[in-house]
Amino acid sequence: MPSYLDISHISMDFPTKAGPFRALDKVDLKIDRGEFISLIGHSGCGKSTVLNVVAGLYQASEGAVILESKEVNQPGPDRAVVFQNHSLFPWLTVYENVEIAVKQVFKRSKTKAEIRDWVKHNLELVHMSHALHKYPAEISGGMKQRVGIARALSMEPKVLLMDEPFGALDALTRAHLQDALMDIQAELNNTVILITHDVDEAVLLSDRIVMMTNGPAATVGDILSVDLPRPRERLSLADNPDYNHYRAEVLTFLHKKQAKSEVPPRQPKPTESSSPLKKVVG
Numbered sequence: 349m350p351s352y353l354d355i356s357h358i359s360m361d362f363p364t365k366a367g368p369f370r371a372l373d374k375v376d377l378k379i380d381r382g383e384f385i386s387l388i389g390h391s392g393c394g395k396s397t398v399l400n401v402v403a404g405l406y407q408a409s410e411g412a413v414i415l416e417s418k419e420v421n422q423p424g425p426d427r428a429v430v431f432q433n434h435s436l437f438p439w440l441t442v443y444e445n446v447e448i449a450v451k452q453v454f455k456r457s458k459t460k461a462e463i464r465d466w467v468k469h470n471l472e473l474v475h476m477s478h479a480l481h482k483y484p485a486e487i488s489g490g491m492k493q494r495v496g497i498a499r500a501l502s503m504e505p506k507v508l509l510m511d512e513p514f515g516a517l518d519a520l521t522r523a524h525l526q527d528a529l530m531d532i533q534a535e536l537n538n539t540v541i542l543i544t545h546d547v548d549e550a551v552l553l554s555d556r557i558v559m560m561t562n563g564p565a566a567t568v569g570d571i572l573s574v575d576l577p578r579p580r581e582r583l584s585l586a587d588n589p590d591y592n593h594y595r596a597e598v599l600t601f602l603h604k605k606q607a608k609s610e611v612p613p614r615q616p617k618p619t620e621s622s623s624p625l626k627k628v629v630g
């Protein structure tokens with residue numbers, strides 16, 4: 349049976365002034381419906397590039413992304429992206445920021461009342477019902493990320509793509525949002541790809557952790573299945589030998605097998621015209 353999401357041997361060559369730069373080389377990953385996958389690897393190895401190809405923002409040089417038997421080659425609401433820095437419209441309220449996405453997807457299939465209920469429901473999921481009429485400038489960074497997650501969820505995407513969604517937050521807010529995400533996940537069973545640099549976050553949240561080799565020509569180095577029962581509770585996991593084993597596996601991969609010193613300097617970003625970035629969404 350074909351997998352739900354098939355990232356099939358994708359390679360990515362970026363045009364640069366010095367010639368093509370191979371960022372990814374034959375990244376191959378099959379993801380089941382409802383799976384929570386983390387991508388981890390050293391800075392610059394190509395995690396965002398993988399995500400951008402799945403989002404349809406980048407076109408892979410080789411290989412294909414197949415979602416439910418259909419090739420993906422442009423952005424669409426079936427793959428919602430949550431970025432590290434929230435991407436809310438500053439002139440719209442919290443409610444309106446979610447409403448705009450809901451209207452984009454459900455304008456024809458939901459009535460006005462249904463749209464209103466759906467917007468409110470998604471903001472309830474992330475505990476933001478108290479701030480429906482506030483503007484982004486009036487809420488904290490963690491709250492903005494919650495709204496971004498609500499907006500992504502409200503589109504009922506087939507795949508939720510998260511590029512270091514909690515990276516800019518303090519440790520406590522981050523922990524709260526991780527817990528919120530696990531609760532939402534338990535309820536909705538989304539298919540999620542999360543990029544993170546945080547080993548604890550990866551082990552806590554994931555069904556599988558995909559560890560990428562260093563670039564250039566990065567690829568999947570190892571995949572770790574995290575067989576910890578759910579619901580997961582961060583405090584009790586701290587003393588759980590299995591949790592610590594998974595943690596150690598990822599740390600060993602990152603620090604021994606893929607030591608940072610092996611990483612060559614980053615390649616320069618190309619000029620806008622040569623970028624494969626097709627369209628910025630979110």
Ligand SMILES: Nc1ncnc2c1ncn2[C@@H]1O[C@H](COP(=O)(O)OP(=O)(O)OP(=O)(O)O)[C@@H](O)[C@H]1O
Binds near residue numbers: 363389617624
């Ligand atoms: N548009 C581009 N043109 C040229 N090179 C690029 C472009 N985008 C990314 N790269 C290069 O491709 C490689 C992978 O970049 P990418 O941003 O995917 O890494 P990453 O693992 O997400 O990094 P980080 O963890 O620091 O966010 C890097 O060497 C980067 O410099």
